[in-house]
Amino acid sequence: MKKLLTGNEAIAEGAIAAGVDVVAGYPGTPSTEVILTLMAKKQELDFHIEWSVNEKVAFEVAAGAAWVGKRALVTMKMAGLNVASDSIANFSYSGCNGGLVIFVADDPGVHAGMAEQDSRYYAKSMIIPMLDLASQQECWDYVKAAFDISERIKGPVLLRSTTDISHTASDVEIGKKEKIAKREAYFEQDIAKYTKAGAAICMTQHRDALERLAESLKIVDSYLTESGIKINESHLSPNRYGVIYGGAVEGTLREVLRRFNLEISWLKIGLIHPLPEEKIKEFLTNVDRVLILEELEPLIETEVMRIAFQINKKVDIIGKLDKTFSVSGNYSFIDIKKGLESLLNKKLEAADNPEILEDAKKLQVKRPISFCTGCPHRGTYYALNKAIKNLKYKKNEIIITGDIGCTILGMNKPFESCWTEVAMGASIGLAQGFKWAGIEKPVIATIGDSTFFHAGIPPLINAVYQKVPLVVIILDNGWTAMTGFEENPGTTYFKESPTQRVDIVEVCKGCGVDKIDIIDPYQSEESIRVIEEAIKYPGVSVVVSRRECALQANRRKVVLDKFRVDFDKCTGCRICLNQLACQAMVFHPKTENRKAYMEITAECFGCGLCQYTCPTGAIEVIKDGE
Secondary structure, eight states: OEEEEEHHHHHHHHHHHTTOOEEEEOOOTTSTHHHHHHHTTGGGOOSEEEEOSSHHHHHHHHHHHHHTTOOEEEEEEHHHHHHHHHHHHHHHHHOOSSOEEEEEEEOTTOSSOSOOOOTHHHHHHHTOOEEEOOSHHHHHHHHHHHHHHHHHHTSOEEEEEEHHHHSOEEEEEOOOOOOOOOOOOOOOOOHHHHOOOSHHHHHHHHHHHHHHHHHHHHHHHTOBOTTSOBSEEEEOOSSSEEEEEOTTHHHHHHHHHHHTTOOOEEEEESEEESOOHHHHHHHHTTOSEEEEEOSSSOHHHHHHHHHHHHTTOOOEEESTTTTSSOSSSOOOHHHHHHHHHHHHTSOOOOOSOHHHHHHHHHTOOOOOOOOOTTOHHHHHHHHHHHHHHHTTOOGGGSEEEOOSSGGGGGGSTTTOOOOBOOSTTHHHHHHHHHHHTTOOSOEEEEEEHHHIIIIIHHHHHHHHHTTOOEEEEEEEOSSBTTTTOBOOTTGGGTSOOSSOOOOHHHHHHHTTOSEEEEEOTTOHHHHHHHHHHHHHOSSEEEEEEEOOOHHHHHHTTOOOOOEEEOTTTOOOOOHHHHHHOOTTEEEEOOBTTBOOEEEEOTTOOOOOHHHHHOTTOOEEEOOTTO
């Protein structure tokens, strides 16, 4: 049966078909939709699915299940792999009893923010086999293959995707669900396997992990997936030109070859670690020039150079190291076409009309990133800027550290508040570093609710313990909003849920914070006053800015008073628009027959911030019946 699926949806379907028992993860584009797809079917599925508090915890949940013989899947983006890496690196030495698949999605081209990280290197450092996905069909096939390989080697398997694979849809052939006998959870005490108590134990585990890695390559060498896909596959042509590639470039490469009717040798590497060295050696003996196609770092390219040197094969290698490609970004049709032109030493016929491309560039629209209509974070940053101004500080004097999620949008116009963005929870730790380095003026850390639960609690405890004069503003909109409105431990404040709510205020009290205030960011005057007091406080002060995400509130049919502009009172000063940049506002410039004025459209959510900013009182509530 064929279904039109994105890569992430195909992974979810593949996990179901593989008989997964436990799925855990933390939201992070471009990986989020795997669990979102499963959550939508949660009532009909007979296994456990959860959004964990962070990726490290999610991995440990999955690892525990795999240790007692179950099949478990954990999902995360590349930045999340950093968070989970401590546990994964140690767990890999011990291996597992059930199948354990670690799904990670990289983001070449930075479509979703964060560092342009190449997670393939983690597989090498952690001694874990890694399958690299090249199509949506492989997403379905490789999940099942990964569980199979994991159980055969008794160790975890990394499954790597990229944005182009995870978020693009194509027809996927869906097979039948595996019939796996019900497994009882069982765990035996084995200090030598499950602890790191001593050098002898660790060294033995290291050797075991290396043996599992070697065994995975033996398995893959002859592996054929349910859809007939070979994980590592080659094709030889009579000419002496070849391409070695891995990952998401496959679809575009095949399109270019078809477009220009090219017949060349190729080697597709689906098991990126350990690399199929014997296959690479055999391939190199049949070519004189080889193009390496891989997004991000030259991992394959470097290894191909090493192997060519070892077998004393003189071959021209074209890729990133000779500057044909950049180590940044993802590959387009034009990129791969240029690479093939370098390989073949000839120009391929023009693929595009340059005039059409030039016209398309002129039509490109700039899309500044801002808060959604009604977003409570708009009110928080407005109040924060006002508080700083009221306390007689200049805007460029007060360092405001930002964090991951919707909160970081405070760096953009018109607020231009946040100065930094590093990693989940880093805003609070960085702020302490600024203070200890000698910054005398107030330092303010801003962080979202989900990010606070993820990684903000330890640095807050540290600030209390070290008695750092610091303001922490927690923007609590109740959801993990930027990645797709997933729940977090505080969501049940706004929504009924079978889970138990964890209150951020109580957590902060438990961390030892003495001064904690709650504000409603829609109430500007009170919010400004509270933030001013927090900035003046000599110790650690926390302000919880609590108001539900406007998009989620709108979906739950929450209705607030809407606003309009009194045309006669409006002077067209644009103060409201300049200070808030609300999408529900439309400015009409002066004409010969009409004065300039502001309009509030039907997109208005009803936050009321504009009414507070208006110096002439021109913005008013729409009364019932009007």
